[in-house]
Amino acid sequence: MTKFSSLRGESLLQTIQYALLLAFVVLLLRAIYSVFIYPFIASPLRRLPGPPLGNPLLGVFLPIAKSEPGVIQRDWVKEHGPLLRAVGPLGVERLLVVKPADLDRILVTGWLECPRPDFMKNVLGLVAGYGLLTVTGDEHRMMRKVLNPAFSIQNLMSQTELYYEPIEILINRLKTLIKEDTACTGAKQFPMYNWMSKVTLDIICQTAFGYDCNSLSNPDNELAVAYENLLKLQSNETNAKLVCVMLLPGGPALLRSEWGYRHRHWFNKIPGLSPVATMLTCVRQIRSICAQLLARKIQETAGVGAVDTASKKDIMSLLLRARASGDSAKDTGGYRMEDHALIEQMLTFLGAGHETTASGLSWALWLLASHPEAQSKLRAEVSSIVSSNPRPDYRTLKDLKYLDGVVLESLRVLPPVPVTNRISGTGFWLNDVWVPKGTLFCLPIRAINTWKEVWGDDAEEFRPERWHDLPQGYNSTFSFLSFLAGPHGCIGKTMAVMEMKAILALLVANFEFRPAHEGQLAKPTATITMKPADSMPLLVRALSS
Numbered sequence: 239m240t241k242f243s244s245l246r247g248e249s250l251l252q253t254i255q256y257a258l259l260l261a262f263v264v265l266l267l268r269a270i271y272s273v274f275i276y277p278f279i280a281s282p283l284r285r286l287p288g289p290p291l292g293n294p295l296l297g298v299f300l301p302i303a304k305s306e307p308g309v310i311q312r313d314w315v316k317e318h319g320p321l322l323r324a325v326g327p328l329g330v331e332r333l334l335v336v337k338p339a340d341l342d343r344i345l346v347t348g349w350l351e352c353p354r355p356d357f358m359k360n361v362l363g364l365v366a367g368y369g370l371l372t373v374t375g376d377e378h379r380m381m382r383k384v385l386n387p388a389f390s391i392q393n394l395m396s397q398t399e400l401y402y403e404p405i406e407i408l409i410n411r412l413k414t415l416i417k418e419d420t421a422c423t424g425a426k427q428f429p430m431y432n433w434m435s436k437v438t439l440d441i442i443c444q445t446a447f448g449y450d451c452n453s454l455s456n457p458d459n460e461l462a463v464a465y466e467n468l469l470k471l472q473s474n475e476t477n478a479k480l481v482c483v484m485l486l487p488g489g490p491a492l493l494r495s496e497w498g499y500r501h502r503h504w505f506n507k508i509p510g511l512s513p514v515a516t517m518l519t520c521v522r523q524i525r526s527i528c529a530q531l532l533a534r535k536i537q538e539t540a541g542v543g544a545v546d547t548a549s550k551k552d553i554m555s556l557l558l559r560a561r562a563s564g565d566s567a568k569d570t571g572g573y574r575m576e577d578h579a580l581i582e583q584m585l586t587f588l589g590a591g592h593e594t595t596a597s598g599l600s601w602a603l604w605l606l607a608s609h610p611e612a613q614s615k616l617r618a619e620v621s622s623i624v625s626s627n628p629r630p631d632y633r634t635l636k637d638l639k640y641l642d643g644v645v646l647e648s649l650r651v652l653p654p655v656p657v658t659n660r661i662s663g664t665g666f667w668l669n670d671v672w673v674p675k676g677t678l679f680c681l682p683i684r685a686i687n688t689w690k691e692v693w694g695d696d697a698e699e700f701r702p703e704r705w706h707d708l709p710q711g712y713n714s715t716f717s718f719l720s721f722l723a724g725p726h727g728c729i730g731k732t733m734a735v736m737e738m739k740a741i742l743a744l745l746v747a748n749f750e751f752r753p754a755h756e757g758q759l760a761k762p763t764a765t766i767t768m769k770p771a772d773s774m775p776l777l778v779r780a781l782s783s
């Protein structure tokens with residue numbers, strides 16, 4: 239009996255060994271097929287034009303990593319046309335799509351079949367909360383329906399006044415620092431990205447949560463410090479490391495879990511992965527501040543402390559009032575945003591609404607500094623308005639034509655999000671090309687915004703006037719894609735444009751901006767957003783009022 243069971247045990251062990259060996263061989267063959275055979279001879283996309291396949295293990299990874307964000311994609315479009323294939327590491331194919339009809343298929347008519355890829359949702363969720371940026375389908379539709387009223391024109395109009403306190407603090411701080419400068423030249427060099435990051439953080443805290451963060455005057459503010467530490471981590475390298483951890487089986491769940499957070503110090507022991515531990519710490523700090531702010535808001539909305547909540551214009555107060563009255567649930571078939579989901583949205587607004595706008599403003603200031611004639615024209619337009627009304631309202635800002643051109647043109651030429659991705663959840667025909675399930679789409683925003691076929695030969699130049707006489711081929715949805723388009727297009731677009739206008743109008747009316755030194759070049763770098771690697775040093779001269 240014992241001999242019989244030991245024989246059975248041995249043959250079971252042998253069977254397991256054979257099964258494991260077989261599984262290994264199958265996986266190996268599959269990997270060899272995907273990397274070395276499929277993209278070269280079997281893929282239905284292989285006949286599309288595109289850059290050379292290069293090393294099968296790395297694909298186009300190195301040229302992308304070495305190039306300025308969005309520029310290599312632009313060069314490929316120039317060389318190979320508006321629908322091309324590039325093969326990334328391990329044979330993963332991506333389609334670059336530029337033509338309006340193709341973008342419409344991916345972003346609008348077929349948006350449900352083309353969601354954000356998992357690695358993108360996981361990275362966005364980790365740094366900007368598991369809110370609107372990470373959901374899709376019905377959940378997204380309902381969430382967006384609940385949030386839309388907070389971004390309505392009517393609400394934005396009533397919020398515009400909230401921008402001005404932080405902007406005035408910024409202007410006074412810059413003026414004081416220029417005056418205190420021992421060189422006394424009337425001008426001083428400032429890392430403008432850092433200042434734009436502070437003012438936009440203070441504005442989003444006011445407009446989204448009614449919270450006075452005041453990072454401009456109080457650099458020790460807990461939220462400001464956590465954000466500063468998080469932003470310091472941003473680099474191509476950190477992004478690549480984070481994506482690698484996210485691609486490991488169980489990686490996203492580990493980073494999201496309480497266990498992962500408690501054992502985050504282990505990342506410090508793995509060479510090169512310490513930024514992951516710091517990132518988890520910063521995001522936890524930001525999340526817990528959001529939870530405290532929400533708890534306070536819920537108390538206010540319940541009438542505790544006799545606060546006049548009806549007059550509060552911030553997004554959170556509005557969402558809580560709608561939730562308490564049951565209005566939001568009526569329109570969304572009973573969908574109710576619970577507290578934990580609201581905290582994730584708060585993180586999303588902070589992440590998506592702060593750094594993007596700060597980058598957009600830094601690039602606008604750079605373009606104005608390097609185009610003094612455009613800066614003078616803008617000053618001529620805004621100075622008289624600002625001198626008679628230092629806090630221009632929504633309508634006044636909207637009617638300033640040259641300011642409008644400057645904001646749109648800088649977002650077109652140097653978009654804060656230079657490239658984004660989607661994935662095909664099912665196989666489908668795109669024109670006459672069969673796109674297999676699982677194909678990555680690279681939407682090269684910077685290349686689309688400067689596509690010569692639409693914008694003409696001077697497409698890459700900064701020329702705000704072009705917005706007053708748009709080219710014939712201009713498509714109002716797909717030729718300027720800085721905020722993307724379709725159901726996942728930026729919910730904060732109008733808010734961001736208004737905020738940029740208010741800040742630029744007041745800055746240009748009060749200061750002159752020049753390059754920090756002769757021959758200065760912009761140094762864009764990107765993780766998720768494209769920001770200046772050197773924090774955009776500019777020479778700032780205070781203008782006499």
Ligand code: HEM
Pocket residue numbers: 354370371382586587590591592594595598653654655658659719720721722725726727728729730731733734735
């Ligand atoms: C200049 C400033 C901004 C730029 C360039 C920008 C750009 C974008 C882009 C390109 C997307 C789509 C990303 C993708 O799906 O791949 C997006 C989505 C989003 N943005 Fe913005 N954004 C800006 C400001 C804001 C502001 C101020 C807020 C909110 C306060 C905001 C909130 C969001 C949210 C929640 C989404 C996800 C929308 C959805 O999936 O339904 N953004 N933004």
